[in-house]
Amino acid sequence: METKDKDSEDLAHFQPVLSYEFKQLFYDADLSAGEEYFMRKCSSCHDSEKSDTHGKGPNLWNIFGRKAGTAKGFEYSDAMRQSGHIWNFATLNYYLTRTERAVPGRIMNFRGIRQDKYRAKLLLFLSTMNDVAPVLPK
Structure with missing residues (x-):
């Protein structure tokens, strides 16, 4: 049986x-269910409004296309920045499925969303x- 290197699963690799x-x-996702x-x-940690202010977590406006750990004015973990x-x-x-696997050492205290249908609704929302909405993958 092949073993997987733990680092090979993080988003840096x-x-x-x-x-x-x-x-x-x-x-099939319901946008209003994603917003809910x-x-x-x-x-409670992230803002959904277009703004330069942050809460406990970074503001998520324009997250699509942004390099991880680069929202101005937010202090990220070294793991996220790197x-x-x-x-x-x-x-x-991938990140929202199991955050620790995706970015080991991140500060965000959130384990993940295991059910695909909930992640899909959230990602749709x-x-x-974004100022320019990303195209849904086909």
Whole structure:
């Protein structure tokens, strides 16, 4: 049996891809359910409004296309700053599945969202929080 190097799973060393099945979840996802999920699970730390202010976590406006750990005015962990990845549907999905696996040593105290349908709804909502909305993966 092949063993996987633990570092090979973090976003500094791994480029995730979305499965066809996961991509299809976006087209069935309810945007308002994604916003509700964000408000319930994320809004106590992250802001969804276009602003330069941060809460306990960084403001998530324009997260798509942003290099991890680079939102001006927020103090990130060394692990997040050094991860080097760009946030997109695949990297956000991977991160939100199991945050510790994706960025070991991150400060964010959140274990992850295990159910695909909830991550898809949340990612759909997050994609609306950009000056230019990213194109949904096909």
